[in-house]
Amino acid sequence: MKIFKKFLQILCICVLLGCITLVALYLYVKPDIPSVAVLKDVKLQTPMQVFTRDGALINQFGEKRRIPVKINDVPEQMRYAFLATEDNRFYEHYGIDPIGIVRSALVLISTGEKRQGASTITMQLARNFFLTREKAYIRKVKEIFIALHIEQLLTKDEIFELYLNKIELGNRAFGIGAAAQVYYGKALNELTLAQMAMIAGLPKAPSALNPIRNPERAKARRNVVLGRMLEEGYITQAEYSEATAAPITAKFHGAEIDLYAPYISEMVRAELVAMYGEDQAYNSGIKVYTSVESTVQAAAQQALRKNLYAYDMRHGYRGPEAYLWQHDNEPVPDNDTILTKLKAVNELADLHAAVVVEVQEQAMTVVNKEGEQLSIDWDGLKWARSYITSSRQSFAPKTAADILSPGAQIWYRYDDQGQIMLAQIPEASSALVSLDPKDGRIKAVVGGYSFEQSQYNRAVQAKRQVGSNIKPFIYSAALEHGYSLASIINDAPINHWDKSQGVAWRPKNSPDKYVGPIRVRRALAQSKNVVSVRLLRGVGVEATAEHLLKFGFIPQDIPKNETLALGSASLTPLELARGMSTFANGGNLIEPYFITEIRSNEGEVLFKAQPVVACSDEVRRKNEVLAEFAEFARTDQSISDDFEKQSEIDESLSEEPPKCAPRVISEQNAFLIADAMTSAIWGGGNWQHGNGWNGTGWRATKLKRRDLSGKTGTTNSSVDTWFSGFNKNVMATVWVGFDNPGNALGRTSYNNNLDKSQIFGAESGAKTAQPAWIDYMEVALADEPYAPIEPPEGLESVRIDLQTGLLSHNNDFSSRFEYFMKGTAPTRYAEKKRATIFEAQPQDDKKQETDELFESELF
Secondary structure (H helix, E strand, O other): OHHHHHHHHHHHHHHHHHHHHHHHHHHHHHHHOOOHHHHHHOOOOEOEEEEOOOOOEEEEEOOOEOOOOOHHHOOHHHHHHHHHHHOOOOOOOOOOOHHHHHHHHHHHHHHOOOOOOOOOHHHHHHHHHHOOOOOOHHHHHHHHHHHHHHHHHOOHHHHHHHHHHHOEOOOOEEOHHHHHHHHHOOOHHHOOHHHHHHHHOOOOOOOOOOOOOOHHHHHHHHHHHHHHHHHOOOOOHHHHHHHHHOOOOOOOOOOOOOOOOHHHHHHHHHHHHHHHOHHHHHHEOOEEEEOOOHHHHHHHHHHHHHHHHHHHHHOOEOOOOEEOOOOOOOOOOOHHHHHHHHHOOOOOOOOEEEEEEEEOOOEEEEEEOOOOEEEEEHHHOOOOOEEEEOOEEOOOOOOHHHOOOOOEEEEEEEOOOOOEEEEOOOOOEEEEEEEOOOOOEEEEEEOOOOOOOOOOOHHHHOOEEOHHHHHHHHHHHHHHOOOOOOOEEEEOOOOEEEOOOOEEEOOOOOOOOOOEEEEHHHHHHOOOHHHHHHHHHHHOHHHHHHHHHOOOOOHHHOOOOHHHHHOOOEEOHHHHHHHHHHHHOOOEOOOOEOEEEEEOOOOOEEEEOOOOEOOOHHHHHHHHHHHHHHHHHHHOHHHHHOHHHHHHHHHHOOOOOOOEOOEOOOHHHHHHHHHHHHHHHHOEOOHHHOOOEOOOOHHHHHHOOOOOEEEEEEOHHHOEEEEEEEOOOOEEEEEEEOOOOOOOOOEEOOOOOOOOOOOOEEOOHHHHHHHHHHHHHHHHOOOOOOOOOOOOOOEEEEEEEOOOOOEOOOOOOOEEEEEEEOOOOOOOEOOOOOOOOOOOOOOOHHHHHHHOOOOOOOO
């Protein structure tokens, strides 16, 4: 009995000392223990996601990959996998597991090493949120106290959910949602038991047990997890056997991108960082909805690449990237060596690396980096005559051996029909931007061939000379100063002596052909350089430059000399598209925008675009009346006192009127220029009666839409080429050139291996830029109704004589109806004469190619 009492006394003393020790420890570490109340309103670091207007994910930015999941959405077997491995008594203890602590202590006493941490899921959560992974006793003490606090504050399911979303699982994946995507490219409910067990085995050592880097160690750890699940009765023996026999299938998967659009997403990233700072932008789960539409954005990217390939192919093949072996007496590397070389190649855009292993008469066999043998037949090879310079190509090849030999490391791609084509990385650059001219919404933007090759966004950053794309603005100034579309200007050479320079300035048409007196409409459609210069002189350089500034251009980009008439101004594609939109929307200067909405991780709207819109004069008048009415109602006391009248006023003002973009030119001026630009596509006259003519943009007739207006542009020596075109709903501008402004795009000769539809001759806006515009617009307009720009009030339409621009009595091919601002139509009639019948001139392909002619150059 005495011994028993002594034992009780010692036990009580030990308990008391233990309690005192715990209190002392708590008081010691209390200043360093963070408040766990933040867990009630925890915001997990979640990357920023960028979407198209129609909800397709185009990119995400952030240091950590995380896809938060709710506990009820976690498959039961995955929960069991973590519980069996990490803390099987999780739902029974209060944050710390005494049995686990005793077991860990015994291991420490027997081995002298801290092999087992005895950490519960709650303690791991405490460490993940508030502490480090350092193996130190004081850290473990803090971990225990924080875990006890967490258990008082949150339910078990809340703790488990936070743990599953917070835990690090390697390859920058945090949480099981991200791990399922990173390792398997799947959602949680699509994972197999073996894959769930693989993920559940990662918390112990995310790097060392990574199934991508260390598949064997990862497999062993997975089987340990499966064994624990079997022991605890979470799975059957059959399930265990099947899962342990499963192969390792993990490989790296990027974010689940629906449409890769890097240029627009980079614009968003830079904007969000500027708005919110890096930490909030990258880690708070912001969702950004852009203005681009997934279908037309994809079409823009494809059109730009296809067009650059076409340019590159007609200028010739520059040869393979390298030769792995080159001569018959050189040993051929084994298959593993070839594949190793290929796997080290970084592929760009839709180009694939391969090595030529056999050359037949008019075909060749290649091996790609997956080890597949593919055949490139003659249709994919025959374009590849040798490149000499940008303006010279060698003879058309007759056999595959004229192009390549075995050992060549090459690029290949698939064309629109799925045909394998020999390819090369384009050296020329391009940009495409498309707007809704009614409100400035960017529908699509592509800043170059490949974002991986160059992150320079040419659509919004590259200022290049615009060539004849400036002419619609020059002609708009002319209409403001008394000219009309029927005005006759002399299309004849100019020889202007510059006394200060001691030289003569001789601007020329391109080609160097002149037709004498010509109407303004036709001169714009055929891009007559000398007419543009004469109009500039008629208006005055200063007045013309001031008029151009109305379209949002920067003064320093608009030279105040006569070269302005030929396009010496330097603009970005976006600036040009914005200016051109003024003709499409009735004379309003819209503001381009690319973010429509920003939402928080919880769905709260943080930002919503409120663009200014192109308003008609009627809407503007209504807005002015409403504003005056509201001001009158606020200041007139008698109305304020009349409850019924005030209710009527409030009701009339309940609809917020649109914010109107500033009108910079009249509706009439905008319509006349847009209408004249339709002639650049459809031409004029009558081919059957000998007076038909093409505009420079005639290739766009392929779209079979009469509601399109367009303008080509080419600078001196074809350094920069452009095409801009629109209807009432879609505006698009394409630029093609080299990043080095000193490099000319050159010219090509006819390739005997290709069909008659091929493009050849000097590069120009019509040949080099317009094909991409046509391909893009074919998709962008597919679901768009016919949308011509309707003539506004204040115009009149009269029949004029095509030769003189005067009124016409004739109702035949020698006349047409023309629009005039009221009061500016001619009052005299052309001399009545019998119409001359000319022999019909067929509009065959070669004639069209010759008649393209009228493309402008900067001199």
